[in-house]
Amino acid sequence: MSNNMPPLSAIRAFEAASRHLSFTKAGEELGMTQAAVSYQIRLLEERLGFQLFTRKTRRIELTEHGAELAAKVVESFTSLRQAFEDVTDKNAGQLVVSSNTTFAVNWLSNRLVHFQMQNPDIAVRILPYGPDAHPRFESSDVVVSACKAPPKDWIAHEVVKAxxxxxxxxxxxxxxxxxxxxxxxxxxxxxxxxxxxxxxxxxxxxxxxxxxxxxxxxxxxxxxxxxxxxxxxxxxxxxxxxxxxxxxxxxxxxxxxxxxxxxEAESWFLSYPPINRTSRKVRLFRDWVSDELKRDGML
Known part of the structure; x- marks a missing residue:
């Protein structure tokens, strides 16, 4: 059985470069020089037989083949990272929840102790956002938003009708x-x-x-x-x-x-990015919120 897998170092360089669309930023993330990242990408392109990036002045862009490969490679690396996180966080971890003020004050603050008693290995950090702020979609594990639709590619659950x-x-x-x-x-x-x-x-x-x-x-x-x-x-x-x-x-x-x-379009939504769909801490929090709402007759 032939092994068609390119070197892992080249795949790692491609995955980082495709996310950042920058060899320099990919190098900073991986602890490599920009030249080293560029070299790894060139090796991968030679191995595959087609170009992955179009090099332009001060920027790079994915080619059609590059974008197709990047989607699968980034998803695979995300799953790997999540797998390691779930294992290492099984007995310790932090769940970051961005929540609008009403849900945070009138709902979470009165009940969160029950979740923490059930899951003492998970430290919950609540980031409430006020009237003139927006949910911290980019820096949270879970977001509870009020009358603000989650990003289109996020997994969303309606929790309370407005x-x-x-x-x-x-x-x-x-x-x-x-x-x-x-x-x-x-x-x-x-x-x-x-x-x-x-x-x-x-x-x-x-x-x-x-x-x-x-x-x-x-x-x-x-x-x-x-x-x-x-x-x-x-x-x-x-x-x-x-x-x-x-x-x-x-x-x-x-x-x-x-x-x-x-x-009809206004509700409170609990949402999280696709990469968190298998996260243990996100799953436990989501299921706990659902159980609480069912107990209140809301679901």
Missing amino acids: TFTPMLSPVLAETIGGVKQPEDILKLPLVDPQDPWWEIWFAAAGIPDVDLSNYPNSRMGSQALEANRAIAGQGVAILTPYFCKSAIETGQLIQPFELTCRV
Whole structure:
């Protein structure tokens, strides 16, 4: 049986160069000089009988054959790296989770201790991102994003649908003798009156074309922050009931109407890149989140 495998050193150089599209950066990653990487690529091209890169001024590009080979080689090396990581991280490791503030504060912070008790060998690092930030898709093992679609090639799981309805402090409601009709909400200050969810909910409640332009703009951009303002009696907030269960159960907030609405395209998603599909720590975290949501009747 003939061995058609080129030298591993040449394959490693090609894999790194195809990811960086730079012999210099590939050399820095592999601890080689740019000339050494170029030499390994040339050996590989001679072995294969076709060109892998087009050399241009200060840059390189993959040829058609090179791109086809790179896709498979990079995937293979990724699987190898993941295999070694899973073995070495079996008894120790770190899971980096980038999560939007609402999910991090109103969900993860109350439950994460249970995951850590079940998986004491996994250290979890939460990277919450605020109203003006974006999920750290490039530097996290797992991302929980709100109303922001994960990258197209990522594996995504819908975890919570973004339903919404007005909520407020019972103390604030009593300042007008209680909120009995949707119109009563307009007698009170609103938290984030520019949120498009307000118009959607009022239209569903029989008040189309509601004009909220006269309300002071108080954009918070995070349900966790908006809920805190509502609890403090500073206004009526439009929130997702699931994330306010504790505040409702303790009487800090009331949901005056059963009517909830949602935008079909908006949800919280748990996602991760394809290279993490076989990661032990990602799999355990994903399954734990799923079990928690099933226990709450959300899945």
